[in-house]
Amino acid sequence: xxxxxxxxxxxxxxxxxxxxxxxxxxxxxxxxxxxxxxxxxxxxxxxxxxxxxxxxxxxxxxxxxxxxxxxxxxxxxxxxxxxxxxxxxxxxxxxxxxxxxxxxxxxxxxxxxxxxxxxxxxxxxxxxxxxxxxxxxxxxxxxxxxxxxxxxxxxxxxxxxxxxxxxxxxxxxxxxxxxxxxxxxxxxxxxxxxxxxxxxxxxxxxxxxxxxxxxxxxxxxxxxxxxxxxxxxxxxxxxxxxxxxxxxxxxxxxxxxxxxxxxxxxxxxxxxxxxxxxxxxxxxxxxxxxxxxxxxxxxxxxxxxxxxxxxxxxxxxxxxxxxxxxxxxxxxxxxxxxxxxxxxxxxxxxxxxxxxxxxxxxxxxxxxxxxxxxxxxxxxxxxxxxxxxxxxxxxxxxxxxxxxxxxxxxxxxxxx
Amino acid sequence: xxxxxxxxxxxxxxxxxxxxxxxxxxxxxxxxxxxxxxxxxxxxxxxxxxxxxxxxxxxxxxxxxxxxxxxxxxxxxxxxxxxxxxxxxxxxxxxxxxxxxxxxxxxxxxxxxxxxxxxxxxxxxxxxxxxxxxxxxxxxxxxxxxxxxxxxxxxxxxxxxxxxxxxxxxxxxxxxxxxxxxxxxxxxxxxxxxxxxxxxxxxxxxxxxxxxxxxxxxxxxxxxxxxxxxxxxxxxxxxxxxxxxxxxxxxxxxxxxxxxxxx
Numbered sequence: 001x002x003x004x005x006x007x008x009x010x011x012x013x014x015x016x017x018x019x020x021x022x023x024x025x026x027x028x029x030x031x032x033x034x035x036x037x038x039x040x041x042x043x044x045x046x047x048x049x050x051x052x053x054x055x056x057x058x059x060x061x062x063x064x065x066x067x068x069x070x071x072x073x074x075x076x077x078x079x080x081x082x083x084x085x086x087x088x089x090x091x092x093x094x095x096x097x098x099x100x101x102x103x104x105x106x107x108x109x110x111x112x113x114x115x116x117x118x119x120x121x122x123x124x125x126x127x128x129x130x131x132x133x134x135x136x137x138x139x140x141x142x143x144x145x146x147x148x149x150x151x152x153x154x155x156x157x158x159x160x161x162x163x164x165x166x167x168x169x170x171x172x173x174x175x176x177x178x179x180x181x182x183x184x185x186x187x188x189x190x191x192x193x194x195x196x197x198x199x200x201x202x203x204x205x206x207x208x209x210x211x212x213x214x215x216x217x218x219x220x221x222x223x224x225x226x227x228x229x230x231x232x233x234x235x236x237x238x239x240x241x242x243x244x245x246x247x248x249x250x251x252x253x254x255x256x257x258x259x260x261x262x263x264x265x266x267x268x269x270x271x272x273x274x275x276x277x278x279x280x281x282x283x284x285x286x287x288x289x290x291x292x293x294x295x296x297x298x299x300x301x302x303x304x305x306x307x308x309x310x311x312x313x314x315x316x317x318x319x320x321x322x323x324x325x326x327x328x329x330x331x332x333x334x335x336x337x338x339x340x341x342x343x344x345x346x347x348x349x350x351x352x353x354x355x356x357x358x359x360x361x362x363x364x365x366x367x368x369x370x371x372x373x374x375x376x377x378x379x380x381x382x383x384x385x386x387x388x389x390x391x392x393x394x395x396x397x398x399x400x401x402x403x404x405x406x407x408x409x410x411x412x413x414x415x416x
Numbered sequence: 417x418x419x420x421x422x423x424x425x426x427x428x429x430x431x432x433x434x435x436x437x438x439x440x441x442x443x444x445x446x447x448x449x450x451x452x453x454x455x456x457x458x459x460x461x462x463x464x465x466x467x468x469x470x471x472x473x474x475x476x477x478x479x480x481x482x483x484x485x486x487x488x489x490x491x492x493x494x495x496x497x498x499x500x501x502x503x504x505x506x507x508x509x510x511x512x513x514x515x516x517x518x519x520x521x522x523x524x525x526x527x528x529x530x531x532x533x534x535x536x537x538x539x540x541x542x543x544x545x546x547x548x549x550x551x552x553x554x555x556x557x558x559x560x561x562x563x564x565x566x567x568x569x570x571x572x573x574x575x576x577x578x579x580x581x582x583x584x585x586x587x588x589x590x591x592x593x594x595x596x597x598x599x600x601x602x603x604x605x606x607x608x609x610x611x612x613x614x615x616x617x618x619x620x621x622x623x624x625x626x627x628x629x630x631x632x633x634x635x636x637x638x639x640x641x642x643x644x645x646x647x648x649x650x651x652x653x654x655x656x657x658x659x660x661x662x663x664x665x666x667x668x669x670x671x672x673x674x675x676x677x678x679x
Contacts (some may be wrong), residue, residue: 307533307587308510318522348619
């Protein structure tokens, strides 16, 4: 009896020791997980700070003409007629005629348009130096001293490069005047075309592979393997495919010439890019949709079949609604990939400098990533600022797209 | 398929003749001959893996969805083999409904669960009336009449199973197959389903697979006892009135099983 107790306590002791060790190991792993999350957050924060650092901050602006000398009153208080008078007085008649030919008589233009002309053509503000956001916040005195010393004629102002004007105006060769309007519209068109092609095709293929082709012959296995592999093919390859097929071979169709549309002269159009992007995201979409359809419990299918439903009725009324949240999640991922893709667009031939809005699927275009890439390769410092602002636009539109898709998904899953 | 007028001598609802079912190379069921009487409850009992469910699913061609499954022999329904090439499995499943082991209502409203089957089969009458009528005959109306728009998944397990029965009734079948309908339910819900089956047997033919021998004894008119042969193929040992099977089994294996010596 005594032996039994002593051996039991000995066991207890070793068990306790073992237990302490187990708890210790658990704590170590927990710390590792915390650390990895923390590192991810730090990276993300660094990225955002880095971008914001460029997109906002003090700038030293030199005007070619001081706006206060243009009229008796400050520029903002002038009427349309007075602005038009200033323009006629200050600009050469040739230039005025060019402007009027492009956008109509001065007297018929709105205040905003006239004001823009005055700033662009007469005042011609030039950013001679821009300061990062962190320096602007923490060492404003140093910035002020620097400006006073090196740019005595310049005025210091705090500028958000990301502003309403930046979104409203098209590309320009002067960074102070450039905007992302064309690129944003191009990206939106591109995504719409891509999704309207890729979504039905992808979901259709997933339905076929999951519901109709189960366990059949080798052909289905080959298709499946190929789709899985295609998801990992580098995007530039898709770009080259798009160039060869949509731009070159099908150029008559993708330039709109076949449909009698006066658009681009070549196939380097939105529709070519959209088709290429659709090809690019199709494998991702199919795999995600398949995953979602596979997750539909078999009991639902059996219940429908048991009532005398045909295969299509079963798929349409039960499998698809059940799988829809998952399919939409996959679509979100695919859109996110498509909106940030640059390489295939460069190959397919997005324009790097274009000022006219896209008018339809058969027009030339540019997209946000192209614009950003283009600006970051320019030598002037201020292009870096607008590139940062454009990156913010891209991130914000990406996040809002995702938010819309998540809302959609939640509505689908809530519908009982 | 033409529905032929019933012959007076012909009281069977559905009949299996020399039924052999294979999954790939494996023979799951061998030489089953089983005649199901109209408007009666027939129970199929037997140990796990003896092919009860396989036979049941063969009656409305639900085995079609299982890969490599193959059916030999005949299943006669209205004097027609339902495995003939000119027979549409969709129509067979409408006439021969099914209730599954686990309650599997659609993730939709109660109303929609009942109405859907009728709608896809082209029902043109008053849907509200049909839903009420079927829910009443499934003894569920009083419990859910105020919550028809609520999700079917909010019901209890027993209610869900009765909803599944109502759903099957809504397409006006002749035969209802039940694959262990009470195995996921508590005793009270089980009793309710059994009462319901008794009620329904006035208008429908019911075939029920069950593991629960008391249930077979209580609720059925006829009982078929299945077991496994040496090669693990399911065979039918004995078929007779429930009373006879449980009181005077003719086969030793049946007696062993129902007395609990083998299970």
